[in-house]
Amino acid sequence: MNRGTARARKPAAERRRQIIEVTTRLIAERGFWGLSMQDVADGCGLTVPGLLHHVGSKDRLLLAVLDHRDAEDARALVAELGPFEWPYPLPPGVDLRRLCAALVRRNAAQPEIVRLFAVLEAESLAPGHPAHAYFVTRQERALAAFTTVAGGSGDRPSSLARQVMALMDGLQIQWLRDPEGTDLVAEWEIAAEALFR
Amino acid sequence: MNRGTARARKPAAERRRQIIEVTTRLIAERGFWGLSMQDVADGCGLTVPGLLHHVGSKDRLLLAVLDHRDAEDARALVAELGPFEWPYPLPPGVDLRRLCAALVRRNAAQPEIVRLFAVLEAESLAPGHPAHAYFVTRQERALAAFTTVAGGSGDRPSSLARQVMALMDGLQIQWLRDPEGTDLVAEWEIAAEALFR
């Protein structure tokens, strides 16, 4: 049906939001290398050239998705912790343990987003990946920010920062693989008890 | 050169070893969705049909790579800890902390293999991935085995098992992204100090 007739014409901003939402879901499922522009277009009720008109190229679409995630995370965290810059550094008064608890609670409510990052984090280890630079920078900034906030907690703040990041990522993978059998928030609390002791 | 002339004819077993080695490297770089049979064939000095003669299909090639890894890991761990079954359960006398130290030391010496697993672990979260079942089983077994070995260490052995697995995976990702700036073995030792305290 509708073959040969014009499809719904949407304002660019709204269409863009839709494209990013659909792409987010598909990358979480298949990663960037497994993503096809055809699938994105289908999911939006567009043809591929119609899609490319909005995003330029497949690489730029990926970066648009990541930019949008950063903006969303900034919104959520500022609402929770008060105004500060994002992504990173964190405001100096923040308590690391409470910050992490907030992050884990938020992540537990949006498995799709967590999976998006889990898949891209691994895929982008290859230097040729279009999000390689993004994730290198992201890790540098996260490590620096968490290290600063961990400053008072012991004699190796950067190691504590690394442990916090590693545990969150690792527990999330376990949870994504077995959501029914894994209580992400509870396991984090138990782990935090050991880390911050 | 050599266009149209017969290529080197190898015994099947040797050719298979070569194919698995080349594939391991390529999957570590691009994941399974990003892997092309053409690249594997080129890396082996074969045509694509020549390659398919040995491995049957792309899916079966992936599973062959994983089987080969399990066999190699079994060899190495038995050499280090004495004879036991693999993959899992572990022999009951093993000390969890010493086992982990051995695993981390071994992993630190073979970043390519660690990356292979990091990439596939994330990619295979999707139910349609050809290694999905493999990694579900792997996580179940690892959790069960580590829980058993952690039995005497506290009142929540399964949580300690999860923390150990999560920390190893998470630290490895950080290390792969910044090998120069991250001392995997040292960071693990510091983390283990906190976990096993």
Next chain:
DNA sequence: GTCTATAGGACGATAGAC
């Protein structure tokens, strides 16, 4: 055990009409 030839698609991207 390896090849050539080919089937039969899917891919990302561009040109140009409307």
Next chain:
DNA sequence: GTCTATCGTCCTATAGAC
């Protein structure tokens, strides 16, 4: 803002000769 048409390339897999 969306389309049709098309380019050139890549993909996995099969058939059959040697």
